[in-house]
Amino acid sequence: MSKFGTIVVGPAGAGKTTFCSALISHLRANKRSCFYINLDPAAEEFAYEPDVDIKDLISLEDVMEEMGLGPNGGLIYCFEFLLDNLDFLTEPLETVTEEYLIVIDMPGQIELYTHVPILPALVKHLMRGSLNINMCAAYLLEATFIVDRPKFFAGTLSAMSAMLMLEIPHVNILSKMDLVKGTIARRDLKRFIHPDxxxxxxxxxxxxxxxxxxxxxxxxxxxxxxxxxxxxxxxxxxxxxxxxxxxVSFLQLDAQDEDSVGAILAYIDDAIQYHEAQEPKEPNDEIDTDMGDRD
Known part of the structure; x- marks a missing residue:
C-alpha cells in the first residue's frame, strides 16, 4: 500500500508555512485527511499544530548554543542528526493510510535543495522501503521576484537545481501572487509562468x-x-x-484564495497519482424504502 505526500521547499520568505496552512485548511474543508510534519528546527508558530515536529527531537536554537554553530551550520547539523534518528520520523508515518496527504514543511536555507546531499537522502528513505510514499516537491518562489528579471531567473535556476537534485516530481509555484496583481499585464505574466x-x-x-x-x-x-x-x-x-x-514552469498561488489553493492541490494529486489509488466509494444503499408507516 502506497502513501502520498508533498514536501514544501523553497527559499526563505517564499511563504512555505503559509501555503502549508492554506493547504491543510483546504483539505479539512473538503473532508480529506492530512498528516502535517514540520522539519524546520527554527519554526515557532503554526496555524495548525504539527503531527510531527522536528523541534521535539532537536532545535536550531539549542544546536547553535551548545555547538557554537551559526544558523546555516546549525541547520545542517540538525538534519544530519535527523538522518541518524530516522525512527523519530518514520515510526509515526507507519500508521498513516493511503487516504492521507502527508505535508512536509521545510526550512528556507537554499543549500538544502541545491548541493547538500542531506535532503535527497531523506527523500529516498521516505519513498522506499516500508513507507513507500509517492511524493512530489512543491517549490515556492515569491512572485515579487518577477519585478527584477535577473533575480527571477536566479530563482528559477534554484528551482531547476532542486529538481535535478531531488529527482522526484516537481510542482513549481509562484507564491504571493496577490502582491503583484495590477503591477504586471496578464500577457506579460505568461512569459514568467513559462520562463522566456x-x-x-x-x-x-x-x-x-x-x-x-x-x-x-x-x-x-x-x-x-x-x-x-x-x-x-x-x-x-x-x-x-x-x-x-x-x-521549469510555474503555477500561480494566492494562499488567501480557496480556488487557487485547490488548483495547486489538483496538480500535486496528479503528480503523486493520489486519486488513482483511492477505493471507489459505494453508493448509498441504505435508503429507507419502507412505505408501510406512512398514513
Missing part, C-alpha cells in the same frame, strides 16, 4: 550605472559588477541554460 529568456533582452539598462566609455566590457569596472554588459551576458547565459533544459 527573451525577457532579459528587453531589460531596460539601469540609468544609475556608472559605466564609463571603454569600461563596458571590463568585468572589474564598478558599474559592471551588478550592471553593464558583463552582468547582462551572465544573466543571458543563466536564462539560456534554463531555456535549454525546458524543465
Amino acid at each position: 529568456v527573451g525577457l532579459l533582452d528587453e531589460e531596460v539598462p539601469d540609468s544609475t550605472s556608472h559605466d564609463t566609455p571603454g569600461d563596458d566590457d571590463d568585468p572589474y569596472a564598478a558599474g559592471n559588477v551588478m550592471g553593464g554588459s558583463s552582468f547582462r551576458r551572465l544573466n543571458r547565459a543563466v536564462g539560456q541554460l534554463i531555456d535549454d533544459f525546458s524543465m
